[in-house]
Amino acid sequence: MGTAVHTKKEKIQGPLPFRVIYRIVRRFSPKYTLFGAEHLPEEPCVIVGNHCQIYGPVAAEMYMPRPCRIWCAGEMMDRKEVASYAFQDFWSQKPRWQHGFFRLLSHLITPLALCIFNNAHTIPVYHDARVMTTFRRSMESLKAGSDVVIFPEKDEPCNAILYQFHEHFTDLAMLYSKRTGIALRFVPMYISPRLKSIHFGEPLQYRPDAPAGEERERLCRELMASITGIAASLPEHTVVPYRNIPKKLYPLNTDTRPPMVR
Numbered sequence: 001m002g003t004a005v006h007t008k009k010e011k012i013q014g015p016l017p018f019r020v021i022y023r024i025v026r027r028f029s030p031k032y033t034l035f036g037a038e039h040l041p042e043e044p045c046v047i048v049g050n051h052c053q054i055y056g057p058v059a060a061e062m063y064m065p066r067p068c069r070i071w072c073a074g075e076m077m078d079r080k081e082v083a084s085y086a087f088q089d090f091w092s093q094k095p096r097w098q099h100g101f102f103r104l105l106s107h108l109i110t111p112l113a114l115c116i117f118n119n120a121h122t123i124p125v126y127h128d129a130r131v132m133t134t135f136r137r138s139m140e141s142l143k144a145g146s147d148v149v150i151f152p153e154k155d156e157p158c159n160a161i162l163y164q165f166h167e168h169f170t171d172l173a174m175l176y177s178k179r180t181g182i183a184l185r186f187v188p189m190y191i192s193p194r195l196k197s198i199h200f201g202e203p204l205q206y207r208p209d210a211p212a213g214e215e216r217e218r219l220c221r222e223l224m225a226s227i228t229g230i231a232a233s234l235p236e237h238t239v240v241p242y243r244n245i246p247k248k249l250y251p252l253n254t255d256t257r258p259p260m261v262r
Contacts, residue, residue: 012035014119018237021116021193025058025125030193032063036200040065044142045203048223049189050162051151052240059191059198060149061120068147069138071169073126077117082110090244123148138172139179148172149189151221153242160255161190161231162224163242167216174215184198186219188226192253194237201226 010021040047047068049056060070075085083106091102123137124130138148156164173184188201204222207215231239231253238250 005189007232011086015115016083017115018119019243021112022062024181026062026091027064029058030055032059032196034063034065034141034192034198037065039094039200039202040187041203042054043182043185044145044147045185045187046169047147047149047187047189047200048152048169048227049149049151051153051193051242052191055152055193055240056191059193060151063198064147064149066147067121067145068149069121069123069127070121070149071134071138071151072117072120074126074134077122079110079114079123080141080193082113083107086110086113093243119152121146127233135175138199142176142184143180153159155243158224159228160238161228161253165220165224167220170216170219171212173219174212177206177208186223190227190230190234192231192234192237193240194214195229195234197234199230199257201230 004254012022014022031039033117047060047064049060051057057070057072073085073089075081083103086109087103087106089101091099094102098255110208123134123141125134140146150169152165153163153168154166170186173186176182176184184206185203187203190199190201191197192199204219204226206219210218234253236252236254239253241250241256
């Protein structure tokens with residue numbers, strides 16, 4: 001399991017509303033203990049974890065053991081896009097008769113989302129021509145000594161622990177290698193809100209000489225296998241899944257049934 005590490009509170013930066021929100025969230029969110037932090041390499045790396053809804057980004061913002069920047073949907077940082085993205089991503093799978101309420105809620109949370117995501121340690125993620133902004137800012141963060149934290153799950157079930165990964169986040173390693181000559185390392189991370197713990201696994205190193213498509217597939221496959229293995233090795237607990245589904249459908253880390261059967 002690795003050595004347990006208890007993080008210390010740091011001075012909160014940013015405008016007053018953000019600092020107030022930060023303290024409130026920290027007060028009421030799980031108090032995580034870190035395991036396996038010795039697996040983090042000395043140089044900056046990419047930490048890849050399970051999203052577990054809002055718990056993953058919150059845990060990364062408040063409990064990482066060293067400076068980091070977190071990939072965040074760019075839509076949540078743009079006033080014109082917050083409401084539509086929030087409804088689609090958070091609440092579109094709610095019963096249809098509740099959609100009106102959640103569409104209204106999506107608009108009401110816009111000021112809150114802008115305050116949080118534009119002041120936290122985030123990097124906006126885009127899936128259009130702006131994607132190079134995501135990679136450029138990520139490389140700048142790595143060069144400045146900060147890790148990059150990515151939650152790459154998408155709405156496609158895989159197993160009881162994870163949904164499938166978007167593959168192209170691994171292209172950051174290809175660009176970083178070309179610019180710096182350094183083979184980036186990816187560290188798997190499993191976050192368990194129910195156990196109040198964060199677990200880091202053995203790092204995987206990017207292979208610059210391998211075909212790009214092959215490396216995407218390998219890194220995603222091995223990272224998913226490592227995160228799943230970490231979760232399965234822990235005491236039995238309820239897994240907080242990527243999608244915002246009813247809590248009665250949350251799986252156990254020991255559940256081996258195909259996800260679509262649940």
